[in-house]
Amino acid sequence: MPLVEVSNLVKYFPVRGGLMNRILRQVHAVNGVSFAIEKGEILGVVGESGCGKSTLGKLIIHLLEATAGEILYQGQDISQLSSRELMPYRRQMQMIFQDPHSSLNPRMTAGNAVREMLAFHKIVPKSELPAAVDTLFAKVGIHADAKDKYPHEFSGGQKQRVGIARALAVNPEFIIADEPVSALDVSIQAQVLNLLMELKDDFDLTMLFISHDLKVIDHFCDRMLVMYLGTLVEEMPCRDIQADALHPYTQALLGANPLPDPTQRHELTVLSGEVPSSYDLPQGCPFVARCPLVTEQCHAEMPPLLETEPGHRVACWEL
Amino acid sequence: MSQTQPLLEVKNLKVGFRTDRGNVTAIEDVSFQVRAGEILGIVGESGCGKSVTSRSIMRLLPERNSFIDPGSEILFDGKNLAQADERTMRTIRGNRIAMIFQEPMTALNPVFTIGWQLDEALKYHTTMNKTERRNHAVEMLRSVEIPNPEQRYREYPHQLSGGMRQRVVISLALCCDPELLIADEPTTALDVTIQAQILRLMDKLRQKNDTAVVLITHDLGVIAQICDRVIVMYAGQIVETSEVNALFSRPQHPYTKALLESIPQPGPAHHQTRLPTIDGVVPSLFELPAGCRFQDRCAFEEDQCAREKPALSKEANSRTVRCFFPRNES
DSSP states (O other), X not given: OOSEEEEEEEEEEEEEETGGGEEEEEEEEEEEEEEEEOTTOEEEEEOOTTSSHHHHHHHHTTSSOOSEEEEEETTEEOTTOOXXXXXXXXXXXXXXXXXXXXXXXXXXXXXXXXXXHHHHTTOSOGGXXXXXXXXXXXXXXXXXXXXXXXXXXXXXXXXXXXXXXXXXXXXXXXXXXXXXTTTSOHHHHHHHHHHHHHHHHHHTOEEEEEESOHHHHHHHOSEEEEEETTEEEEEEESTTHHHHOOSHHHHHHHHHSOOSOGGGOOOOOOOOSOOOOSSSOOSSOTTTTTOTTOOHHHHHSOOOOEEEETTEEEOOTTO | OOTTSOSEEEEEXXXXXXXXXXXXXXXXXXXXXXXXXXXXXXXXXXXXXXXXXXXXXXXXXXXXXXXXXXXXXXXXXXXXXXXXXXXXXXXXXXXXEEEEOSOHHHHSOTTSOHHHHHHHHHHHHOOOOHHHHHHHHHHHHHHTTOSSHHHHHTSOXXXXXXXXXXXXXXXXXXXXXXXXXXXXXXXXXXXXXXXXXXXXXXHHHHHXXXXXXXXXXXXHHXXXXXXXXXEEEETTEEEEEEEHHHHHHSOOSHHHHHXXXXXXXXXXXXXXXXXXXXXXXXXXXXXXXXXXXXXXXXXXXXXXXXXXXXXXXXXXXXXXXXXXXXXXXX
C-alpha cells in the first residue's frame, strides 16, 4: 500500500467581487490530479509559477481544503476529517517552507521554536525537553550555542536548518518540502540538499519535494510529477530525465534550463507565449497555446494520462 | 569607437557605507573593462558586492550613507563618473547607460500607462516630436517581442504578466539606444521558459546594436549561456576574471571551483550523490579575516593564506586570479 494516495484531487479558488460579493469566476489551481507516493521515496513536483504545485502540497497536508477528490494516508481518507480528527496525522506529516525567515516566529529563539513543537505534541517528557532540542540541533548541523539566538541572527541556510529541525521534532514519516532551497545561494543549497538526503535515511522519511528548478529535482528525487496549469502532464522516474522525458512541456522545461557549461551553449528552447490564466482553461490540453506539436484533437479534447512504461505516465495526444 | 578602446573602464573601485557600527567597505580593488558588443558577467553569492558594483557605475547609491573612495575611477567615454555631479549623471543615466533591475513591477510606475513611461524617457532624452515618440515607443515594444504593441502601449503595468513586464523594462532601458546596458539579475524573478525568452532577446539586441552588457547574476547557468567574459566576486572583491570557456573548464580560484562543483549535475552518474559543498559562511564585512577572505572555507588553505592578503595576479590569456595557490587542473 502506498503511504499517500491522491485521486482526482481538485481545488478551485473562487474569485469574488461586484455587488453582493458574488463568485465571479473560479481559479482552477489543481485540476483532477492523481498519483501515489510509496513509503521511503522522494517524489518531486516541478512546474512554473501558478501551475498548482504549492497548492497541491498544501492540500495534502490539509492547510487548504480540497474542492473534490480523495487523499488517502495509509489507506485512510483524510480529506474530510475535522481538525481534531486530523491531530494524529499532523504528527506524521510535516512541512518545510520556502522562506525560512517568514516561517519562523521572529520573537522566539531557535531553541524555543523547536521546543514548542516537542512540547505541544508531547513527544518527550518535560524533563527531557532540553536534551531533545540539543539532539535535533546536532542532527541538522547547528551548533548548540545557537539555541538562544533569534531568527534574524541566522543566515538563510541556518534558518532553513532550524525550519527543518522543527519539522523533524515530531518524528514524522512524511515531509512536504515546498521550495526548500530556492531562496538559498548555490553553495548553501548544496549543503541543505545533502542534509535532507542524510535525514531522509536517518529518519526513514518519505518526501514530496516541490521545486521550480529541474536541476534540483533531477538530482534529488526518485520520481517526479510535471504540472502545467493545475494538470499533471507527466509522471516519470528521475534517473535520466534528459533521455526519458516525453511530454513536450517537460522537454521545453529541459531545453530552457541553462546548463552551467558554455561548450554546450545551445539555442535555449524558447516557448512562444505565456502561461495562460487559470481562470479560463482551454477545453482540450492545457498546453495547447504554447505546444509546438499541437493538432486539432488537442484543442478539442483533454489527453488522458497513459502509461508508456511502468512508472512513466504522459498526457499527450502526439506520442 | 574603435574595438580596442574599452567603453567602460573601472579602476580600483572602492565603495563604503556609513552604518551604526561604523564605516564598512562593501567592495574594494574592483577593476574591469567592458567593450562594445561584449557581454560581461558578474557572478557571486548574496552580499559579494555585485549589485553595489553596478549601482556605483550608475551612481545610484544614496549619498547619505554611502561613499565612493576618491581614488576610484569609473571611466566612461573619457569621463570619470566616480566624481561626476548629478547634472552630468542625468545626461548619461537612462540615455547612454541604462539599467534593468530584478523586479520588473517595482521598476515600472503602477499609475501610468506603459506608453506614458516610454514617452517620458524619450521626451527627456531626445528631440523627437509627439508622433515620432509614439511611433518609436510602439516600435520598441515590438522589438522586444511584445504581442499587440499598440494595445499594450495604452495598458498599465498590472495588466501585463511578469515576463511581459520585464520586456517592457528592457524596451524602456533600450529606447534611447544606450551604449551600455547594466542588467542586475534580470531573469531571477522569472520562470525558466520566460528566462530563456529574455536571454535570447538580450543576445539579439547586443548583436543588432553592438550594445555592451554587464550582466549581474548568481546563476552560473545563465553566465555559461550568454556571457563572453566573467568576473567572479567574493566578499567584496574580484577573485577571478576569465573568458567564459576557460572559467568553466579550468577554474583557477578555489572558490570558483567549489561554486561550480556545488551545482547539481544532470544524468544518472550524479543522481542522488552527495553534492560537494563549501563549508561555513561568507565572512561579515565587519570582521574580515587578516589574510585571504576565503581562507576559512578554502579546501587548499596554507599558512600564507592566513597571514597575507593575496593580490589579483595576471595569468595567461588575460585571466586574473586572487590566490596564492591557483588551481591548474581541469
